[in-house]
Amino acid sequence: MSQYRTFTAADAVxxxxxxxxxxxxxxxIDSEEVGDGNLNLVFKIFDRSGxxxxxxxxxxxxxxxxxxSWPLTLDRARIEAEVLRIHGHYxxxxxxxxxxxxxxxxxxxxxxxxxxxxWRGEQVKGLDYPQAATxxxxxxxxxxxxxxxxYQHPHQKKADVIRxxxxxxxxxxxxxxxNEPYEVHExxxxxxxxxxxxxxxxxxxxxxxxVAGLKHRFLSHAEALLHGxxxxxxxxxxxxxxxxxxxEFGYYGPIGFDVGSALGNLLxxxxxxPGLLPPREAADVREKRLNDVRALWQSFAExxxxxxxxxxxxxxxxxxxxxxxxxRKVWCDTLGFCGTELIRRTVGxxxxxxxxxxxxxxxxxxxxxxxxxxxRTLILAAEHVEDIEALIARIRQNG
Amino acid sequence: MSQYRTFTAADAVxxxxxxxxxxxxxxxIDSEEVGDGNLNLVFKIFDRSGxxxxxxxxxxxxxxxxxxSWPLTLDRARIEAEVLRIHGHYxxxxxxxxxxxxxxxxxxxxxxxxxxxxWRGEQVKGLDYPQAATxxxxxxxxxxxxxxxxYQHPHQKKADVIRxxxxxxxxxxxxxxxNEPYEVHExxxxxxxxxxxxxxxxxxxxxxxxVAGLKHRFLSHAEALLHGxxxxxxxxxxxxxxxxxxxEFGYYGPIGFDVGSALGNLLxxxxxxPGLLPPREAADVREKRLNDVRALWQSFAExxxxxxxxxxxxxxxxxxxxxxxxxRKVWCDTLGFCGTELIRRTVGxxxxxxxxxxxxxxxxxxxxxxxxxxxRTLILAAEHVEDIEALIARIRQNG
Numbered sequence: 001m002s003q004y005r006t007f008t009a010a011d012a013v014x015x016x017x018x019x020x021x022x023x024x025x026x027x028x029i030d031s032e033e034v035g036d037g038n039l040n041l042v043f044k045i046f047d048r049s050g051x052x053x054x055x056x057x058x059x060x061x062x063x064x065x066x067x068x069s070w071p072l073t074l075d076r077a078r079i080e081a082e083v084l085r086i087h088g089h090y091x092x093x094x095x096x097x098x099x100x101x102x103x104x105x106x107x108x109x110x111x112x113x114x115x116x117x118x119w120r121g122e123q124v125k126g127l128d129y130p131q132a133a134t135x136x137x138x139x140x141x142x143x144x145x146x147x148x149x150x151y152q153h154p155h156q157k158k159a160d161v162i163r164x165x166x167x168x169x170x171x172x173x174x175x176x177x178x179n180e181p182y183e184v185h186e187x188x189x190x191x192x193x194x195x196x197x198x199x200x201x202x203x204x205x206x207x208x209x210x211v212a213g214l215k216h217r218f219l220s221h222a223e224a225l226l227h228g229x230x231x232x233x234x235x236x237x238x239x240x241x242x243x244x245x246x247x248e249f250g251y252y253g254p255i256g257f258d259v260g261s262a263l264g265n266l267l268x269x270x271x272x273x274p275g276l277l278p279p280r281e282a283a284d285v286r287e288k289r290l291n292d293v294r295a296l297w298q299s300f301a302e303x304x305x306x307x308x309x310x311x312x313x314x315x316x317x318x319x320x321x322x323x324x325x326x327x328r329k330v331w332c333d334t335l336g337f338c339g340t341e342l343i344r345r346t347v348g349x350x351x352x353x354x355x356x357x358x359x360x361x362x363x364x365x366x367x368x369x370x371x372x373x374x375x376r377t378l379i380l381a382a383e384h385v386e387d388i389e390a391l392i393a394r395i396r397q398n399g
Numbered sequence: 400m401s402q403y404r405t406f407t408a409a410d411a412v413x414x415x416x417x418x419x420x421x422x423x424x425x426x427x428i429d430s431e432e433v434g435d436g437n438l439n440l441v442f443k444i445f446d447r448s449g450x451x452x453x454x455x456x457x458x459x460x461x462x463x464x465x466x467x468s469w470p471l472t473l474d475r476a477r478i479e480a481e482v483l484r485i486h487g488h489y490x491x492x493x494x495x496x497x498x499x500x501x502x503x504x505x506x507x508x509x510x511x512x513x514x515x516x517x518w519r520g521e522q523v524k525g526l527d528y529p530q531a532a533t534x535x536x537x538x539x540x541x542x543x544x545x546x547x548x549x550y551q552h553p554h555q556k557k558a559d560v561i562r563x564x565x566x567x568x569x570x571x572x573x574x575x576x577x578n579e580p581y582e583v584h585e586x587x588x589x590x591x592x593x594x595x596x597x598x599x600x601x602x603x604x605x606x607x608x609x610v611a612g613l614k615h616r617f618l619s620h621a622e623a624l625l626h627g628x629x630x631x632x633x634x635x636x637x638x639x640x641x642x643x644x645x646x647e648f649g650y651y652g653p654i655g656f657d658v659g660s661a662l663g664n665l666l667x668x669x670x671x672x673p674g675l676l677p678p679r680e681a682a683d684v685r686e687k688r689l690n691d692v693r694a695l696w697q698s699f700a701e702x703x704x705x706x707x708x709x710x711x712x713x714x715x716x717x718x719x720x721x722x723x724x725x726x727r728k729v730w731c732d733t734l735g736f737c738g739t740e741l742i743r744r745t746v747g748x749x750x751x752x753x754x755x756x757x758x759x760x761x762x763x764x765x766x767x768x769x770x771x772x773x774x775r776t777l778i779l780a781a782e783h784v785e786d787i788e789a790l791i792a793r794i795r796q797n798g
Contacts, residue, residue, distance in 0.1 A: 149618045154573060155566045157618070162561045167554045174553060178715050205720065212721040215713075219548045219556070222619050314614075316577050321604065322611040 003104040004061070004074065009033065012043035012056045019100035019109045020045065020054035028053060038065040038350070039072065039248065044114065052114040054099075059106040059248070073168045076248040077106035083164065083250030086225060091142035094135055096236075096245045113236045113243055120232035123269040124357050126277045126285045133292035135242035136235065136262055137299025144255045145307040147225035150317050161222050166251040169228070170218075173249060177344045178215035182208060187349040190372075191365035197372060198347055210379045214336045222252035230258050231265040231341075233352070256333025259300055263334065264341025264375075266292050267395065268354050271342075271371040275358030290392050297334075297388045301327055335382035335391065342375030374398045402503040403460070403473065408432065411442035411455045418499035418508045419444065419453035427452060437464040437749070438471065438647065443513065451513040453498075458505040458647070472567045475647040476505035482563065482649030485624060490541035493534055495635075495644045512635045512642055519631035522668040523756050525676045525684045532691035534641035535634065535661055536698025543654045544706040546624035549716050560621050565650040568627070569617075572648060576743045577614035581607060586748040589771075590764035596771060597746055609778045613735045621651035629657050630664040630740075632751065655732025658699055662733065663740025663774075665691050666794065667753050670741075670770040674757030689791055696733075696787045700726055734781035734790065741774030773797045 007015070009031045017025035027047040035042035035057075041064075043056040059077040063070040081101035088095035100109040119132060145151060147160070180187055182201050190198055201207065227234075228249030236243040270289040273282040308323025316322075345352050346368045355371075358364040377398060378385075385391050406414070408430045416424035426446040434441035434456075440463075442455040458476040462469040480500035487494035499508040518531060544550060546559070579586055581600050589597055600606065626633075627648030635642040669688040672681040707722025715721075744751050745767045754770075757763040776797060777784075784790050 149615055154570065154618060158564050158566045158569075162564060165557050165561060167557050170557075171553065183714075205718075208715075208718045209721050209724050212715045212718050213724065215715040216548055216721075216725065219553060219713075220621050222621055314618075315582075316607075316611045316614040319604075319607045319611050322608050322615075325608050325612065326615065 004106060006060065007041060007043065007056065007058050007105075007107070009043065012058075013045055015107065016043075016045035016054040016056055016109065019102075021099045021109075022047075022053055031056070035064070039063060039076075044112070052112050055110040055112050057108045057110060074106035076166070076169055077101070077108060078103055079164060079166050079169070079250055080246070080248040081108050083225060083227065083247040084245075086147065087139070087143040087227065087244070087247065090146040091139045094139040094242050094244055095143075096243050110245075113245070116236035116238040116241060116243060118233055119235040119237045119242075120265070120269075120353055122237060123232055123266075123289075124272075124276060124353050126273065126281060128285065128288045129237045129239075129242075130288075131240055132235075132237045132242045133266070133295040134299040136230075136244070137296045137301075138303055139242070139244055140230070140259055140262065140296075140300045141303025141307060143227070144224040144258060145304050145311070147252075148223055148255070149314055150308055150312040150323070151314075153313070160225060161252045164225055164251050166228075166249070169249045170251055173228070174215065174218065176348050176350055177340050178211055178218065180349065181340075181343045181347040182211055185348075188347055189349070189351060190347050190368055191361065193365055194369055194372070197369055201343065201347065201372070201376065204376075207376060207379060210336060210382070211340065214333075214340055214379070217254045217333065218257060218337075221254040223255045224252065224258075226250055226253045226255075226258045228253065228258070230262045231345075231352075232269065233265075254333050254337075256330045256335075257337045259297070259330065260334040260337025260339075261341045262296060263293055264338040264345070265352070266296065267338065267342055267374060268345050268352060268371055270395070271374065272354035272358060272367045275360060275363040275367045276354070290395065293395070294388050294392060297391075301331075304330075331387075332382045335378045335385055339375040339378030339380075339382070342371045342378070346371045346375075370399055403505060405459065406440060406442065406455065406457050406504075406506065408442065411457075412444055414504075414506065415442075415444040415453040415455055415508065418501075420498045420508075421446075421452055430455070434463070438462060438475075443511070451511050454509040454511050456507045456509060473505035475565070475568055476500070476507060477502055478563060478565055478568070478649050479645070479647040480507050482624060482626065482646040483644075485546065486538070486542040486626065486643070486646065489545040490538045493538040493641050493643055494542075495642050509644075512644070515635035515637040515640060515642060517632060518634040518636045518641075519664070519668075519752055521636060522631055522665075522688075523671075523675055523752050525672065525680060527684065527687045528636045528638075528641075529687075530639055531634075531636045531641050532665070532694040533698040535629075535643075536695045536700075537702055538641070538643055539629070539658055539661065539695075539699045540702025540706060542626070543623040543657060544703050544710070546651075547622055547654070548713055549707055549711040549722070550713075552712070559624060560651045563624055563650050565627075565648070568648045569650055572627070573614065573617065575747050575749055576739050577610055577617065579748065580739075580742045580746040581610055584747075587746055588748070588750060589746050589767055590760065592764055593768055593771070596768055600742065600746065600771070600775065603775075606775060606778060609735060609781070610739065613732075613739055613778070616653045616732065617656060617736075620653040622654045623651065623657075625649060625652045625654075625657045627652065627657070629661045630744075630751075631668065632664075653729075653732050653736075655729045655734075656736045658696070658729065659733040659736025659738075660740045661695060662692055663737040663744070664751070665695065666737065666741055666773060667744055667751060667770055669794065670773065671753035671757060671766045674759060674762040674766045675753070689794065692794070693787050693791060696790075700730075703729075730786075731781045734777045734784055738774040738777030738779075738781070741770045741777070745770045745774075769798055 012031045030046040041058040044052040045054040097111040234246040312318035411430045429445040440457040443451040444453040496510040633645040711717035
């Protein structure tokens with residue numbers, strides 16, 4: 001760590017020339033810091049023609065959006081680079097490519113995806129990428145199956161659990177997902193008139209017990225190497241293309257956490273659309289979002305089942321039908337974690353553009369209310385929602 | 400590892416003089432190797448009066464009962480010593496005391512428990528220790544609660560998951576518990592006439608799927624620092640005293656595994672008693688064994704619930720009622736793992752004295768048949784046995 005220094009724009013250009021893997025490094029002449037996340041510096045490196053060619057991402061030794069008062073391990077850059085390399089090995093089509101990683105500087109060099117757009121921004125505009133949900137389902141099936149006990153040798157899996165032990169980043173999730181939205185907490189934020197609804201999150205014993213169970217599974221169920229933060233802001237999309245980025249929350253956890261987070265972000269957009277678009281357009285796009293929800297689960301589930309049938313290496317877990325039995329549990333976990341994602345993104349600290357972009361305050365409160373109510377329903381009903389069609393029926397019922 | 404050498408009897412005496420913590424080290428003059436287990440050397444160190452004063456346990460770099468063809472990590476001595484120290488911290492009354500540990504030599508020095516008797520031997524003779532089951536339940540409650548997410552800080556817990564990663568010993572359990580008894584395997588052994596019954600273990604889809612689920616939980620559910628091999632041969636008992644030894648299989652796993660293994664060994668004895676004692680005496684002792692089963696679960700469950708109510712430190716898991724909700728899952732796991740213990744101890748490689756001591760071959764086959772059938776029932780019915788009384792009713796039904 002002794003060599004660590006925060007990159008300037010010039011440092012980033014120099015570094016990209018060295019490690020960016022471009023054939024004409026001297027043409028890289030300019031950079032722009034574009035990190036809009038909560039944690040890191042992100043530089044786009046431009047060539048003489050003003051074309052972005054390489055991305056440099058550097059971890060800061062503290063939480064960027066809070067400041068130096070909240071220190072945060074630089075080791076997260078290693079975890080991110082290694083998770084993306086492993087996920088890229090199993091799903092090269094939908095994982096951003098890591099070109100170089102340096103532990104001392106906590107720097108990663110990545111392929112430039114500037115020709116693509118962040119999915120969340122596109123969803124906020126009501127734009128549709130008909131293949132994206134299916135592709136994200138494929139990413140989840142490939143990465144989660146291949147890093148699970150179905151496929152990994154037990155020795156390798158245990159070594160990877162160690163390698164991807166990620167206490168400081170998991171801390172953030174443990175707090176923001178499972179504690180704060182269910183407490184009176186200074187980091188929470190929601191329209192004041194929703195206080196009676198939000199109070200029901202704190203006072204409902206059954207809900208609190210379900211959330212405790214979900215947190216306990218997040219803490220103890222080392223099922224697969226998760227991305228750990230699959231949301232539409234961590235995903236680039238384009239015509240027929242999808243790339244997942246930002247894996248610093250990666251660790252060995254419950255498979256339903258990644259799948260549920262992914263579905264949850266589609267559903268936040270679903271709830272926000274009436275505040276983002278004119279009524280008729282909103283209704284149309286909502287139908288597309290429900291199609292995305294269906295496509296994502298089906299693609300994940302079919303992919304996972306096919307891999308379990310063809311590629312399971314554990315003798316016991318390879319038994320015919322076990323993949324489907326396990327997937328049933330993943331489904332219940334998915335619905336629960338999906339519910340916690342809906343709530344933490346609307347009540348807790350990590351608010352999203354889908355909601356923040358709604359100008360009309362009454363409309364915003366209505367959309368948040370819908371998201372919270374849906375989240376609550378999913379957490380409570382997780383074990384009683386039969387299948388994806390029953391889920392979609394519940395979503396429609398919710399309004 | 401460079402300093403490792405296998406201890407002779409004289410080495411053991413010399414080592415005990417140095418590290419045995421006795422006030423008169425020069426009085427230690429003799430030793431006897433008494434290791435009857437499958438893995439290690441165990442020396443009793445005697446003084447001039449012929450009294451055993453200290454125990455020296457050394458790990459061998461291979462599986463003792465198989466030979467040098469099956470190498471096995473010496474690191475298990477570290478794991479054993481550290482598990483026993485942690486368990487001893489939380490349950491000093493029922494954990495053997497570790498006086499000294501040396502990593503290079505893979506040697507532990509332990510308090511001498513020669514005034515006590517191994518519980519299995521006593522059970523084989525039909526002897527009753529009325530407090531033992533309750534005390535074992537206390538040991539399980541204290542050790543498993545205090546090392547769980549309820550009590551440990553998430554950073555400490557994650558560090559301990561790493562520290563107690565135990566791939567080679569877990570390998571043995573993964574194979575012997577969850578694979579081999581359900582396959583045609585050269586290491587299996589059972590009375591030939593039971594082949595039709597044993598074949599049902601291989602051919603029953605529902606059973607195989609349940610066993611796959613149990614193995615998957617053993618592989619992935621890091622709930623607490625388990626002993627990993629709680630059976631009546633790892634437990635000393637005396638008048639009002641119980642001490643657990645032999646924790647080299649320790650790792651972070653599902654709580655129900657330790658509890659189920661403990662119950663399973665009581666039930667193997669229950670099934671074996673008609674082959675070990677005259678009919679009337681056998682019937683009497685069987686009732687005592689059922690009382691042990693009840694006492695063990697009640698003591699564990701009440702202890703765990705009381706600790707969860709008083710000492711939980713995780714904000715979400717501390718929510719009133721969550722301990723009981725979680726214990727419901729532990730109960731289902733316990734029944735399943737108990738079933739696999741019954742089967743692996745009677746069909747698989749690790750046979751026990753309860754069965755081996757039965758002279759009459761027909762009687763032996765009858766007892767094995769009963770144990771296997773009970774094991775099968777528990778695995779299949781794990782989620783449908785309401786409580787401890789319902790379990791006892793099932794056991795009686797089984798014959």
